[in-house]
Amino acid sequence: MYSIGTISARTGVKVPTIRYYEEIGLMPAAGRSSGNQRRYDGRGLDRLHFISHARGLGLSLEAIRHLLELSDKGRDCADAHQIAARHLSDIRARIARLQKLEAELERLSHSCDHAPGAPCGLIEALGDHGQCLGDH
Amino acid sequence: MYSIGTISARTGVKVPTIRYYEEIGLMPAAGRSSGNQRRYDGRGLDRLHFISHARGLGLSLEAIRHLLELSDKGRDCADAHQIAARHLSDIRARIARLQKLEAELERLSHSCDHAPGAPCGLIEALGDHGQCLGDH
DNA sequence: ATAGAACCTCTAGTGACTAGAGGTTCAAGA
DNA sequence: TCTTGAACCTCTAGTCACTAGAGGTTCTAT
Structure with missing residues (x-):
């Protein structure tokens, strides 16, 4: 015990x-x-x-x-496989979404030239979804 | 308004x-x-x-x-870029982790031959971390 | 016998909302 | 001007998967 x-x-x-x-x-x-x-x-x-x-x-x-x-x-494993399959497709969807976010965020970071005194391009871009490619 | x-x-x-x-x-x-x-x-x-x-x-x-x-x-955008960079590396870490899980789960699903009457290999594998490759 | 590590229950907090109760205000049509 | 009903208000409680803390009890090793 x-x-x-x-x-x-x-x-x-x-x-x-x-x-x-x-x-x-x-x-x-x-x-x-x-x-x-x-x-x-x-x-x-x-x-x-x-x-x-x-x-x-x-x-x-x-x-x-x-x-x-x-x-x-104890038996009939079809249901178990279905649960696993659902989870797997969920994982894949999450990966795909995160990869989109990764690309988008990287792009936004480059939209700023760090000019002193000028507003930050990254912050501007965050305020304006129109600049975006994806559908997040 | x-x-x-x-x-x-x-x-x-x-x-x-x-x-x-x-x-x-x-x-x-x-x-x-x-x-x-x-x-x-x-x-x-x-x-x-x-x-x-x-x-x-x-x-x-x-x-x-x-x-x-x-x-x-209104100014000094270095902090903003740091936040974005941190988030970006967080996203990348999450992608890497999910890809590991994807591979592992796919492997576990194949560890069952669906023999009628036999215990489900998937469920057995879930109970036994020793069978795993990763470190989840 | 005693010290202190490990255990017990209970309540409340986390993040980012969502749902519902019960009541009030707004805008459009008659 | 009156009425209808959609939209608004506040407040409380619930979601998921835990985590933290208070205040008290039991176990185990010396």
Whole structure:
């Protein structure tokens, strides 16, 4: 049996975060010691590893909750793949958007010649969307 | 003079969001009609355009607040460029991270052969960080 | 037995909004 | 001038995924 501090150290998930996961039902209510402290077994540790890993991949807690349910039920992985596919396309969309912003911001930075006394071209450009190429 | 609804329509910023910007001091407190409704002039509209554009580029309200101060003071654009540069490197870091996640998630999806009855390889892989390449 | 690290619950705060309740004002048409 | 209803007002509370702090209790090692 592990204390909350132990599984925190093993998974890298902070102690208050573990309690938060329990509060929202992502982690099952842990067993308690005689003095009311949480005690976890290997399954609890595994589950927290799963959550931590999926969070690291950027999945929302809602998606993880869904994945955990599928895992608990034990079969039919089509749904799991759908969740992963949705997340993947979401990631790709975010990359595309960030790349547009990157280009735009770089362009705006170059629209200023740093002339002393003159207004900053970058600030002007921020005020005037008309100068922009993209649709942000 | 424009009503809050009018500048909302012109900038695409929702009405409650404009009130929120005023509450946190990003928009100056607007003048009022005799019946206590907000009234904006061209400067208010410009300022909201600026904020909306910068938000669209992904800048935080804190960064925008800073930029607005620089703009109000009117000269020395080095600080503005520093803010933009910081944001640009932040965007690049986020792109790099998302690209890692993309690769990892794609790999995990392929680690399942969809055999009926067998446990889902994707879910197994999510539980076991040891299988991973990256450091997410 | 004791010290102090780790644990407990509870409340409140973060960023950037969004939603809703309950009430008031404005502008256009009759 | 009156009426209608769209737009406005303030205030509170909720979102996501935590994080911080107060004030108190339990565990573990010496």
